[in-house]
Amino acid sequence: MTRTARVHRVPMPDPGDCGALAALIDAGTIDPARIVAVMGKTPGNGLTNDHTREFATVTVAGELARRLGVAPAEVRARVLFVLSGGTEGMNAPHLLVFCAGPSAAAEGDERALALATAASVPLAPEAIGRAAQIAATADAVRAAMAEAGITDPADVAFVQVKCPIPMPGDFHDPARAAGLSAASIGTIKGRSRAASALGVAVALGDVGVEDATEAAIAARPDLFTGRACVTAGIDDDRASVLVLGNARGWSGPQSVGSTTMRDPLDAPAVAALLRRLGMTLAGGQAEPAGPLRLAGLIVKGEPPATDRLRGAQHVMLDDSDIHPVRHYRAFMSGVLGAVTGDTHVYLSGGAEHQGPPGGAVVAAIVERQ
Amino acid sequence: MTRTARVHRVPMPDPGDCGALAALIDAGTIDPARIVAVMGKTPGNGLTNDHTREFATVTVAGELARRLGVAPAEVRARVLFVLSGGTEGMNAPHLLVFCAGPSAAAEGDERALALATAASVPLAPEAIGRAAQIAATADAVRAAMAEAGITDPADVAFVQVKCPIPMPGDFHDPARAAGLSAASIGTIKGRSRAASALGVAVALGDVGVEDATEAAIAARPDLFTGRACVTAGIDDDRASVLVLGNARGWSGPQSVGSTTMRDPLDAPAVAALLRRLGMTLAGGQAEPAGPLRLAGLIVKGEPPATDRLRGAQHVMLDDSDIHPVRHYRAFMSGVLGAVTGDTHVYLSGGAEHQGPPGGAVVAAIVERQ
Amino acid sequence: MTRTARVHRVPMPDPGDCGALAALIDAGTIDPARIVAVMGKTPGNGLTNDHTREFATVTVAGELARRLGVAPAEVRARVLFVLSGGTEGMNAPHLLVFCAGPSAAAEGDERALALATAASVPLAPEAIGRAAQIAATADAVRAAMAEAGITDPADVAFVQVKCPIPMPGDFHDPARAAGLSAASIGTIKGRSRAASALGVAVALGDVGVEDATEAAIAARPDLFTGRACVTAGIDDDRASVLVLGNARGWSGPQSVGSTTMRDPLDAPAVAALLRRLGMTLAGGQAEPAGPLRLAGLIVKGEPPATDRLRGAQHVMLDDSDIHPVRHYRAFMSGVLGAVTGDTHVYLSGGAEHQGPPGGAVVAAIVERQ
Amino acid sequence: MTRTARVHRVPMPDPGDCGALAALIDAGTIDPARIVAVMGKTPGNGLTNDHTREFATVTVAGELARRLGVAPAEVRARVLFVLSGGTEGMNAPHLLVFCAGPSAAAEGDERALALATAASVPLAPEAIGRAAQIAATADAVRAAMAEAGITDPADVAFVQVKCPIPMPGDFHDPARAAGLSAASIGTIKGRSRAASALGVAVALGDVGVEDATEAAIAARPDLFTGRACVTAGIDDDRASVLVLGNARGWSGPQSVGSTTMRDPLDAPAVAALLRRLGMTLAGGQAEPAGPLRLAGLIVKGEPPATDRLRGAQHVMLDDSDIHPVRHYRAFMSGVLGAVTGDTHVYLSGGAEHQGPPGGAVVAAIVERQ
Structure with missing residues (x-):
């Protein structure tokens, strides 16, 4: 008995239409119950007024909700959605649908794609972009590694993170505003990405824990991991991670x-x-x-x-x-x-x-x- | 005694500033009297309201006029200017300055870059995008080849053409409007490029003269040359060509x-x-x-x-x-x-x-x- | 016993969030069962790749579906949605929610806002932009007038139309392609708007039926109504109209x-x-x-x-x-x-x-x- | 004997073509020797990569140089050029040509348009956006008022200023960088405008000199003049002003x-x-x-x-x-x-x-x- 993971690349040129995904589900190629994460590029400008990211998320979550017989909100709680706008040049708008589940195949000699998600503890607005986020993200990476059965950080190829940013309203709450005083909404996005990236770096051993200090956040570009992509999201107060590696016990x-x-x-x-x-x-x-x-x-x-x-x-x-x-x-x-x-x-x-x-x-x- | 040709790549990020070209002239690297053509990418949008092309042309022609002691208009008559806007992505705005002249070097065994320009007979607005332009462009290519001492079309690597388009005013002249009736200002630009491209194709033997008919213009994409780049310009009623090849008698x-x-x-x-x-x-x-x-x-x-x-x-x-x-x-x-x-x-x-x-x-x- | 109509102007800056509409429903200001049409401006570019129109429609239809206990598709069949992108300058993205229903008020001396919707017969792709659409739209206007209790066309102030355009796929159906041969997808949109506008003009007496011929479509700008706004939509094969006037029997x-x-x-x-x-x-x-x-x-x-x-x-x-x-x-x-x-x-x-x-x-x- | 001033509004849709200005000079309507300032809107984006401002300046200065028999640089030293990009909406690209000179007309009872220019002392990069610029601009306004024969600030209707900004290179000069340490190239532009605006405000009595302190620059929006427009320019290290008022001694x-x-x-x-x-x-x-x-x-x-x-x-x-x-x-x-x-x-x-x-x-x- 092993597990199997597979990434499906699915076209989605129109953020209001996930027909290609539906067809793969209809054909049995994708089992909606095995979907653990959905990444994707949508055809908006990828900047402030890009509504295609949320539209595509609504569309896909609605489709999966219908398939699974649950509410869209439950789908969004269960599946890690990381949608990003901007398919410039000739880039093809598409989804990457990450599936995982048990397999009847026996374990062979080869290692195969292994993946798992995990979420950090909730981060208060005043903890975002601070040392606490480094530690929380590192813990989440370790949790996902454990879930995927990866013990050696060298076997992790890549970690995708969706990191939290304070909601605009958080800046208007006097009790919280004190803790946020140094951070404008503009720089907090970068600082949150920076803190979570350092968290991945620490968990994978790419940066020493002694170097990954609060002072280093967004200030020491020489400290980096070559195995992370961090995107800021507004719909969660946790850092959510998707760990990808090659491991035994997986047979895809x-x-x-x-x-x-x-x-x-x-x-x-x-x-x-x-x-x-x-x-x-x-x-x-x-x-x-x-x-x-x-x-x-x-x-x-x-x-x-x-x-x-x-x-x-x-x-x-x-x-x-x-x-x-x-x-x-x-x-x-x-x-x-x-x-x-x-x-x-x-x-x-x-x-x-x-x-x-x-x-x-x-x-x-x-x-x- | 041979001739020598050289293409100089010169940065020009600001269309109002050709300081890098001026420095190369000051250093003796470029002799302004040997410049036969200037191509270049300018940092505008490359579309209708891109004024950087003309601005860069004015700037360079003004500089060369000062160096040569002639009027800018004379420089523009003598040197083929083909400026194109649009340095998207990370493309570097720059000039390609084509120089040619006599050399003291003896002819060796190798062929070297050979180049020459020529202009067609003037084309009336009603001849643009028609069979007459095919023939006129082909003649200009042959003239430039002769000037460059290239007898075998196989030795021509590339031909740059600046083809004419009718001025907007030509469409308002009743006598001329008849001949232009089928062509809007929008399609005439493409038809002019198409006719000149077929002209190059005929001169180089890439398309048979029997195929390069008026009916084929912009209608037979299967007929093409792989050795031409045609740009439409509004400042001349002739098709001007720059022929590049490798030939004996050149020693650069x-x-x-x-x-x-x-x-x-x-x-x-x-x-x-x-x-x-x-x-x-x-x-x-x-x-x-x-x-x-x-x-x-x-x-x-x-x-x-x-x-x-x-x-x-x-x-x-x-x-x-x-x-x-x-x-x-x-x-x-x-x-x-x-x-x-x-x-x-x-x-x-x-x-x-x-x-x-x-x-x-x-x-x-x-x-x- | 009279009827009452009211237009509610509702902010909607984010096409994924109709919270202001929900609040007005919660407050009892808007009765979702009385909504007959929703117009609106959304914050996209209003051009080809503007996905905010459909996103806002999905959002509002979903909200009304939850309130009414029906499927979103049923809401979209019952309510005329006319969403348009492009809030340039300082224009405020907003909805206009058109409500109508019975009223306990007695009829007074004043005429009040009267409104009703109607849809034409379905139009085959090959009938779009043709004389048949003029007649079908005129019939729909007359039906909506009758529904609103308006007998004199002079009492109609304004007609909003959503007119059909062929789906891209219609052009690939050989049987239908013959009838569409003259129309590209580009011009058919304008021709459909033109035909429906002439239909309104005929129904209101602004253009004589003898002038509103197929030949006049998009070719006689001197023929116009000053009381219509026609928008092309892809989600229906009928011309749908919303007639607004001032009439007795209405008490809003x-x-x-x-x-x-x-x-x-x-x-x-x-x-x-x-x-x-x-x-x-x-x-x-x-x-x-x-x-x-x-x-x-x-x-x-x-x-x-x-x-x-x-x-x-x-x-x-x-x-x-x-x-x-x-x-x-x-x-x-x-x-x-x-x-x-x-x-x-x-x-x-x-x-x-x-x-x-x-x-x-x-x-x-x-x-x- | 009086003086006469006149503002000519001249179309200039193409920044490379000042034919309409040339025609007015040919017709004797505009005397190029009387031109003291040229303002204008050009059809670029009005932002960082808008080259139409400089192109239009080159074009107009070149035309005036030919007319006056001097070098373009001398025209640019003598005439205040304030070109601004961005003719959005249906705004018409055009020049405002400000002329002044002696008149044979006798002084009447009416006051007429009076105008004059003046330039401040040169401002070192480290003085830009500082108190020194407030004072220097105020002095320039007073000098231009004196030149125009306006003694009462109440008779000044409007002051146009072109204020200096440090060249990018100034930030790389270690000796100067110290003085610039607080100012990025981004904020210095606004601070320079702010300082010159306060200078106008002081000269006109709209803001008290005791309030127009260095601390107030760009920090006290409640302090303002309603009679100034300040534009930042890179081609001069002085604040140049154009004062417009209505005064006796002028007969236009x-x-x-x-x-x-x-x-x-x-x-x-x-x-x-x-x-x-x-x-x-x-x-x-x-x-x-x-x-x-x-x-x-x-x-x-x-x-x-x-x-x-x-x-x-x-x-x-x-x-x-x-x-x-x-x-x-x-x-x-x-x-x-x-x-x-x-x-x-x-x-x-x-x-x-x-x-x-x-x-x-x-x-x-x-x-x-």
Whole structure:
């Protein structure tokens, strides 16, 4: 008896229509009861007034609620939803549906994709972006590792986090406002991501616990993990984590790996990752006819802090019509597509302590054809 | 006695400031009297209300006029200016300055970069986008080839064309309006590009003269050349061409090559071109320390006609905030950058009869370090 | 025994949150069973990739379904939803909730707001934008008038229409494609609006039935009604109408009136309408302390066809970053706000046969304080 | 013997083409030797990457240089150029050309438009946005008043200022960086505007010199003048001012007045200003056939600090596709157009100490037909 995990990549170009997911459920390919997390890229601008993230969440949670015979709120409590807007360039809007459950297969010699979720203790608004969040996130990572049966942090390939941010209303509560005095709603988002990223780094041993202090939050870019993607969410006061690794006791057809890019042009790092995972490349690009295909690609990076890349000047930081992160996502989807031959990528900005400064974290899930 | 040609890549992030060009002239690196053409990407939106193209042209022509002691209008008559807006993603705004002149070097065994410009006969507004433009452009290509000393069309790597479009006023002239009746200002731009592209195709033997009929203009995407980039301009009633090839009788340090991409993800085609030109790649990307470096990259392509790329859906065609061509340019600069390790590319849309449908034309100029 | 109608203006800045509507239902101000139509402006771009319209519809229909104990689909079948994106400038995203039902009040001397909805027969894709749609829409207007107890077309102040457009799939059905051959998906939207506008015009006597021919559709801008706003929708194959008038037999506190603007600067026409409806103006602007207040403002207009307004040049038609209709809506909300002192306006583009060419239709619902 | 001043409103839709200005010079309507200042709206986005401001300045300065037989740099030293991008909505791109010179007319009983420019002492980067700039600007205003023959500050209707900002390079000079340590390039722009606005306020007696302290800069919005518009420029290290008033000793056909709007909907304040200046309004809008016509309209305001206007919510502050100031300018051009019946307005954002918080400054120049 083993467990099996699988990531399904499902198209969803319209945030009000999850027909492709419904069809996979109808066909028995996806068992809604096994879904533990849903990530996805939606076709909005990915910025403040992007309502496609919530719309897609409402749509998918409603569909799963109907299938499972529970209320949408219960689905949202049970399944970790991490939806991100912005499919610039030729990026394909899609969901990554993470499923796990028991399997009749016997344990073999190979390790296979293992995954589990966990949530931290609730974080008061005044604890967000502080040392308490580092510890709470690290605990959640350890809990999810235990749930997935992963004992060695080296076997964790990647951790996705949804971290909390205070609700705007929290700033208006005098009792709480004191604790929030240093943080505007603008910087608290980055600080929350930073604290949770350090929490992952500590749990995985990428950063020493003695270095991951409150003073280091958003202030020591040299401290980072190359195995995390943290997204801020407003619908929970806990840090929720999804841990992906390769472990014994799991018998599915997929495996996962990760790497870092040193800058936005570091396509060779991605090529090396795909090769390491067993894919074959021709002319620098993954071969469609190879023994493995890409089932999911998750990337965390952010626009450069300066107007230079390898000595060349770019002008995205001064563009008042298109936000720099939109230029960045479009460009990066091209860089990644050149290597993968594919346009599906969960690509997210805001990379505090996630990957080297100016670089990116890349996680790939591959599957036997 | 030979001739020598050289393409200089010059940064120009601000269309009102050509200081980098001025410095190269001051240093003696560029002789303004040898400049025959200036191409460039400027940081505007590359669409209707992009004034950076004309501003950059005014700036550069003014600088050259001061250097040469002539009026700016004379510079614009003598030098072919092809400025294109839109440096999306991390693309670097820059000029490509094409120089040619006599050299004291003796002719060697190698062929080197050869280039020359020519202009067609003037085209009346009613001849634009018609068979007459095909023939006129073909004649101009042949004239430039002769000027460059290239006799075999196989030695031509690439032809840049600036084709005319009727001025808005031409549509208000009753005598001329008759001849223009079928063409709106919107479609005439594409038809002019299409006619000139077929003209290049005929001159180079890529399309048979019997196929390149008026009926084929913008109607037979299967007829194309993989060696042309045509841009529409409003400041001339002639089709002006810049022919680039490799020829004996030229002794400069650069050479040129071209290829086509079958779709926007066809990075392997670009990798193969760089290898064929003698560059070395590592991990799929040009090595900075290799024997050759990229001196110029010119790409002609256009957003896809459908919402699919290799089976995946994209949403750029429905984006009412960012024009599809801006998504496309940002994405393509990532695809190309993954291979070249560089963010300088003259990338232009509107690819009628230029490259295979849905694909692109790529020309690269490389230079010994 | 009379009937009573009332239009409630309800804020809805977030398309996923109809809390203000829920509060009015909780307070007993709005009886969900009396809601016959919901119009509204949502905060998206109002163009192709605006998902806020559907999201807001899903949100409101879901809320009403919970309140009424029926399925959301039944709510959408019973209530006419006309949501429009684009709250540019300082325009306030909001709903207009149209309620009607029996009243215990006796009929007085005054006429009061009367309203009713009706739907046409289903229109096959090949009938859309054709003469059949003119007749079908006119029949629906007459049916709604009868339902509202309005016999004299002069008592109709305004008709809102949601007209059908073929689904993209209809174009791929060979049997149907023949009938659609002349119409692209782009022009069919305008032709459908045009046909339904002519239908309203015929029913109200604003255009003679002999003039409202198939040939006139989208081709005779001189034929128009000043009392219609037609919006295209994809979720029904019928033309649905909401007729607003002032009639005996109705006893509510509101009345309705309409006018046309001759051009986007025609603020005096709006001022005259408000005065005619009984509002007082000071310094050209509606007085907040006057006896009547504005309960709803609905405007149909469109960006100018040329680059001139009263002799002055504007550049909105050439803006490749911001769509002309977004410039127009922002500008118009300023012109209207100068007169009303208010920023709530349902403002919609695409004005074929609705108001004079280059002008607009304006309907105002006013209410005793 | 008197002097005469006149403001010419000149269309300029293309920043590379000042043909309308050239035609007025050719016709003798404008004497280039009398031009003391050129203000204007150009059709860019008015934000960071708007190159149309500099392009229009280059174009106009080049034309005047040719006319006057001097170098463009000398024109730019002699004439105050204040070009501002952003003609949203239906706003007309145009220049306001301010001319002054001797007149043969005798002094009459009426006061007429008087104008003059002056420049402050140079301000070191570390003095920008500090008390020294308040004093320097006040001195410049007094100098321009003296030059214009205006002794009573009550006769000054309006002061336009172009204030300096440190060049980016100044921040890299260690000797200077100390003095700049508190100011990022982002906030220094606002602080410079604020300091110069307080300088105008002091010179005109609108704010007491004891209140206009360094601590008040950008911190006391209750301190303001209703007669200033300050724009930041990078091409000078002095604060340059243009003072407009009505004075004896001037005999031209124009006069000037100003007022403040309390919020963006305060159209009645504008209507009252036009009436006070002698214009007639019908239906709340300036009558084209009245005895006076509007020759220039200059407005300084800024997007609201909150998401409410007169209790209604707007969403411009959360729009990640269109900058709030672009929404604001489009909306305001509608509000102003409703009163003036016209779409020419020099409308600029960044209103520190210029008009009441959330309101605007409006200056109008009117002329006898």
